[in-house]
Amino acid sequence: MKIKNGFGEIIHDQTAICLDCVEKKGEVEHAKDNVIAMQKVAHYINNELEKSHNRVKELEKFIDEECREGHRYCEDGWYSCPLAPEGCSDDSIDQNKCNCGADKKNKEIDNILRSRK
DSSP, X not given: OEEETTTTEEEETTEEEESSEEEETTEEXXXXXXXXXXXXXXXXXXXXXXXXXXXXXXXXHHHHHXXXXXXXXXXXXXXXXXXXXXXXXXXXXXXXXOOSSHHHHHHHHHHHHHHTO
């Protein structure tokens, strides 16, 4: 979006809105009053903000549902993460601590999503 202060016009995706008229895709609607033009600007901006907000929510949902990792499992239980549902056969490591990186990645996802709120 470009704002030209000197000309009082906002340009966004081939849409120009000025204080005296509203022009969208070649059609010109003359506003008798600056208030009407500014109401249209406000309505347009509100619609764009709502669309953007909805896109962000969809992206957050996708990240939350699709980008998280489960704990690594290997057929040879010796190499599985202790927090995998099947556990780890290596009793020499802490059985209550992730060693595959899933907890770290999922914590980063939580931090990103929390920072948006």
